[in-house]
Amino acid sequence: MKRTLFVFLLGLAGGLLAHSSWYIAHQPDTSNGLDAQLAWMKSSLHLSDQQFARIKELHARSSPQLLALGTQVARMRAEFAAFENTRRTTGEVDFLEFAHFVEQRRAVDRECAESTRRLIVAAVSVMTQQQRDQYCRTLLKSGVKTTAIDSIN
């Protein structure tokens, strides 16, 4: 009985030790920055070192502008929510201010779409046809503005 219990506990301890040590040793890096995103692109699209270097350069060049646009879009969304809130509570709309907002919003949207299109076009120009197809499929599946991708195909 003692021997059976000993062997059973030894097996259990061996399993737990193997599990935890393997899990800790192979835990993936969970950072979400641009480098991690590009590393994901490299592995999922099987980019060569040369392709990766070019794509990294393109993204590094575009990302400050895209981040600034992202901030601007978020600010405009908040402004729109404030407009909507005022309309609901007071029932009044400052049409001049709203028209100005809409104009600004359209300009930002255009700029966003153009920046996205430029980056995607530049990135796919470095890729092979197979990589390009896979990249575009990923973008389409996630709802990225199709005009940018349509212009490539």
Next chain:
Amino acid sequence: MHPPSDPLDPLLERWRDAAPPLPEHLTAEIWRRIAAAETPAQQLSLFARIEAVFARPSFAVAFVAACTMLGLFLAEVRLSRLQAEHNAQLVQSYLKLIDPLLETAATTRSEAAAPQS
């Protein structure tokens, strides 16, 4: 000299000739009792068998090795699930970076789908 005649004698004579009727389902009842009597013995023999198997060094080594392999397999399953989740997060953050309108588009779509208040 004859013993005095007992009034029970003829009755006992009659009982010896005709066997008393068997109770219903006698065979089934016998087998049920046999099975009930054998059950603890079987359990004991199962434990004994397990102990005998674990007492073999080859089985003990194989058991520990199998537990270790199972631990490694489960760790790999957990890791691949974690990797898949992280990849999905990376895709989302990448898409948000390259298309600042993406979130807006999704929000607009959900707002359009929602009923007007």
